[in-house]
Amino acid sequence: MRISLVVFSLLLTIQSFAQAFSVRGHVSDIYGSALVGSTIQLGSQAVATDLDGNFLIPSVEGGEYVLAITYIGYESVNQKVFVNNNLDLHFHLKEDTTLLDQVVISSEGVQSIKNAEKVSNQKLIEQYAGSLAKTLEYVPGVNAMEIGAGSSKPIIRGLGFNRLAVAENGAKQEGQQWGADHGLEIDAFSTEEVEVIKGVGTIEYGSDAIAGVIKINNEKVPEVHSFNGSATLFGKTVNDSYGASVQLKAREDKFFFKVKATAQEYGDYRVPTEEIYYLGTIIPIYEGRMKNTAGKNVSLYGQVGYIDGSVKNVLSVSNVYEKSGFFPGAHGLPNITTVVHDGNHRNIGLPHQNVNHFKVTNNFTYDLTGKSKLNALFSFQNNKRQEKSIFHSHFENQTPPINDPNLELEFNLNTFDAAFKYEYLSDNNHKSVIGLQYTYQNNTIDGYGFLLPKFNRFVVGAFAIHEHYVNEQLTWEAGVRADYAEIHIKPFYDEVLYDYLIAKGHSHNFAADYAQRSHQTDRDFTSFNAMLGAKYAYTDKVKFAATIGTNFRFPTAIELASNGVHHGAFRHEKGNPNLDPEQGLAFDFRASYVGKNFKTTFSPYAYYFTNYIFLKPSGKFSVLPDSGQIYEYTQSEALITGFEWSVEQRFLESFAFKGVLEYIYNKQLMNGKSGNYPLPFTPPVNFYGELRHSFNDWKVFKRTELFVNGKWYAEQQRIAQGESITPSSYSFGAGVSSTIRLGNVEAKANLSATNIFNAKILNHMSFYRPLEIPELGRSIQLTIQVPF
């Protein structure tokens, strides 16, 4: 490894004292985060920094020495030091960018026990695929459920919806994640760093963090006395989308500011098909474009931070707005006349959805003694989702509302979070963390349709984690957590439905029973969880990590009390007020080998659920029009197992190959005579391969790379009830990326093509899969980022 010698900043505090001198200090990165385990060499003595980034050389004779600090992935420090006093030195190491830009990254300085993968903003922009979850798909084990071309929701190991947690700056994102047509309301461009933690995050994140946690960090502290930013332009041919993003950050000494804005607009997307087949009807696709799938989104982000010695406070405010159309031919019963081209591919007609997510978070951190740290987080989120479609009641006695007559469904969810965390580092490399979390939610509804009742809910959780860094080879961790939750669901009586049923000649009792769309439901839940984990470095190159622990999820309001037809899912879904908290046991193992040119990671896992909550067909037809049979929420034992296996190989100096194989197997257990069906939305076996070639710098083109990639999905035969077998598919992509240096400006450009052969691919995890709507056709996209 090439090491260049740059000291970013060196602060000396000199105190006068007697003959025997001590040299102590702190090593952190340029943002002030401690670099744990960096090596400090002073003359003939060598020590390492502890978990807080501190080091101490207790006895040094006076004189001149060379001080060397090394840390993998960072530029080393080599500095002459004259010791004639007790010294307290503070070092900020700069990331070794030449190393990070190489294809095979070995930046995991300290391998964590968790099965985690970090994705930088740079990588997100390079890989940008229209929405955040879709962009993260290249991380082994992550899949995305796409809702059109501009929004998507993440799935880890086949588990999505409320079975994974997304946290931004420590606060869990609370939207309408139970819904199949809900996309994650986070802007990929303004995301500074994403950490994908696969496996249970229950101890720290509580309910929902079953499959994993997508942890977004937007609180990176800018460098001292800096002002910089970047502008990004983005365009894509498959839906004629274009977008722009501007990011600015500034820091004086103690205060820092960030402003980010992104806007994107897209038209109807292109699909490689001329017709789709839905409910026995052939629906034509005019001009190869999915009518009314256009959309737009705007997101704004502002942040003010204060950092002074032991105090750090970061206040962030963000708003993400999105409007996107739904394909009208399959919203409810198939309809051919609505899909006729209206001469405009960029208008957003009905039906469509509006989503707005507003969030304020404040993170306060106080370093009490240098060995203990206190963190307080407060956050407020408002998620408002509206689904609009032409007033189309089947009840002739129902008149359109006077205000907003086409508002079919509205969910307005307010979430308030407060969380406190105390970290303590004791001698011999022990670290303890205790935390307390409180969440309050309130949901109100509107619209002429009914799906989910009003509710409010609160959760209190307390946890403790203990970590012991035994030696360079072994670290273990144990955690426990207790939670208590209450949910209060409001009743909803549907008079229109009552009158409709009476008019049809049903009895009063029958009609009244159906018209009571939700009942007053008051439930409280408790859950106790524990985990144990360890990592072990067998050699420098061969490492193992394993965790075993329980996980849980409190049933959602939709699972307890929904009762209605959702056009997206096209079935009458009925909640079950007697559900228990979903409880599971998970095992996660990881073995990795990291050599000079070869790197591989194999991670098998297994989840067992005592009561996996799912929708089960009841065999009874609903009296609600256009609904089919009733699907009821029910619970059964379930098993999920599988593995991710990734391989990276560099060869012939400038070539690199990367391959990722994913395999998932799941099924219900002990489900009685109704049968042990596989779970819905399960990704089939799939393989992703990519070959990269990096070129030498040539004229203005620096760090140029050429890549080709391919993705293969096996046939998914193991399907849940109501799903269809999805055939095998493969698609190919290629692209080139380069940094163009013109004078002082370095623009990063990325030109890539996806689905080059315009293959017709059905995605088993897509919202549009039941409608036989294929994935996006061929697309060429260009991203240009200019830093300043």
Next chain:
Amino acid sequence: MKTIKYIAFYSLLASAFFTSCTSSDDNLDTEPPVVDLIAPADGAKLEAGKDIHFDMNVSDNVALATYNVDIHGNFDGHGHGDGNHTHSITVLAGDHTHDAENEARKEFKFNETWDDIYGKKNDNVHHHKIIIAADAKRGNYHFAVKVLDKAGNQTMVFRNIEIVDPGHGDGGDHSHHH
């Protein structure tokens, strides 16, 4: 070489996973019934006051359970103009919907479930049990048939039909395909 050793090790592990997991799946039925709805045909003009000629062939790989016929009006998109008519769900707008006499009539609604196909693997259902009320509002309707098998798998077939004045029907067998 060490690397090769590890690859071999992983491959073995991987294959162990595959073999242990792909064995013994229960006899699961995810295959929905097959429905061939012969009558009424799409676009059929059915006369008010008369019975509907209903004819379909149904089959299932395991066993059929029940079927349901649901008929309801498809008059949407009328009467609340908001400039969005390109998206309204108006199919073959009938002439009858706007005259005063028809406005006074009530929408015809029908929703009934039969289980005489229960347990059978295939069957022909042919009857005239669905009778359109004489005072049914004329116009466009959805005619939806849903068939369930014993495992709860569902197939849905639907037709756009029109309820017309007596004497103006086509018997329901008129073929109107695209």
